Amino acid sequence: MGMRRFGRVNWMGLYTLSAREIQRFMAVWTQTLAAPLVTAALFLGVFSLAIGPTRGEVMGVPFVQFLAPGILMMTVIQNAFANTSSSIVISKVQGNIVDTLMPPLSPGELLIGYMAGGVARGVFVALAVGVLMLTVLGMGIAHPVWAFVFVVLGAAFLSALGIVAAIFANKFDQMAAITNFIITPLSFLSGTFYSIERLPPTMQTITHFNPVFYLIDGVRYGIIGQSDSSPWLGLVVCTASTGAVMALCWYWFRKGYRLKA
Template sequence: MSVKDDFPPLGTRRFGAVNWLGMWTLYVKEVRRFVKVITQTVAAPVITTLLFLAVFALALGKLRPDVQGVPFTEFIAPGLIMMAILQNAFANTSSSILISKVQGNIVDILMPPLSPGELNVGIAMAGVTRGILVGVVTAIGMMVFVDLAPVHIWAVIFYAVGASLMLSLLGMLGGIWSEKFDHLQAVTNFIITPLAFLSGTFYSVKQLPPETLPFVTSNPFFYLIDGFRYGMTGHADGDIQTGVIVTIVLNVVLWIISDYVLRRGYRIKA
């Protein structure tokens, strides 16, 4: 056997079409990153969400009538769970990338033999994992106070995973675009949080004036929260089929954009 047979041509990958081991290692590394500070990354948002539920239940629970046959606390509980999923999936990927850029160790994920697509999968799936974990723990905590019994399991799973993936990808783009923590905080404060709060988390959009409905239905978070609430309670303010299509289309578009940005090395390669 010649020396040329022992060493493949320069630039040839030795891992086949997909570097499964490298992608899995990156995913585990990202998961361990937030698990090491689980009090901050999981426990804190769960407690915050439960406090939201307690405040609304104590202040308005007995004063508010049922929302189309659904008790008020049971109506807002799925919205609060979804809001926690959205915020934490976004925070995981955005903080991971921005911290790596600020500390100068972004090279640790750029140097290994991982393609942009594999980087996309490893980082995004870690964000999905944190979002789902926070959602599950929050739901378990709420079951002590609210009767939560999923009506449509497929919708609960689809929207939980779809929302986590969507915000993970948005977090990646936000982390890549941001050059300092002020930039990322601006994205959170002026885009993510308003979209979450104005998407029917605490109220039925059918109570809003008709002229505001076009603005509500143009908010993708509305479909995520409404679809998840449909899965938990059987009640929906919007069209579930439209929500499924919007969720799939946006995830595909965001995946393509994030893959393109990683391939170009925008703001992550010198």
């Protein structure tokens, strides 16, 4: 492809798409930002009342403090995925996906533009839940940089995964099936509510092949300073997984797979 008249990168188009994706969830912030915060608070409240007093310490901290980073990352995962997947599926169902495909945007620009909304929503939700943890639970952050890196990686990975799911799905019920049978189990069964040391050896081995486990474990290390695996290993696995999913998104955007009539 030769040099486009507005340069190698269409900065105006990229900014416009990114701004649209961010404004989509900001326009309904009570649903996209406040609701996840309430859900996280309910999880913490219920587990604290039902299990917290009798569970004892996990990884050297009270159970609720062990639980909080997992719930934070679970919330990031679900919201980052929902942002990109809902945007593309709605456009496909309504038949206006062509309005995004027709402008002079390269596959990479489409990918980054859509992901910008998912990453922004994931980070905003993480900040809201983080403030809740700091104020209500009185928790500190052991390694802020690690925590931030894994939050951003988690939001990027699930944003890209949301694009893959939305390109593949043609109807809302197909998207709901992917969410209910893949994304929700991944977020619940990756160490969110427990240390994988409690799992049988075979399940521990299987869990170590799940990138979401490393995201949750990495954020837990960043917040409480303890984890089931090395954060460096988690960083490598999550970065590689994110890169692989982004490459698939780029390829599908380039080919127009399940997007062009």
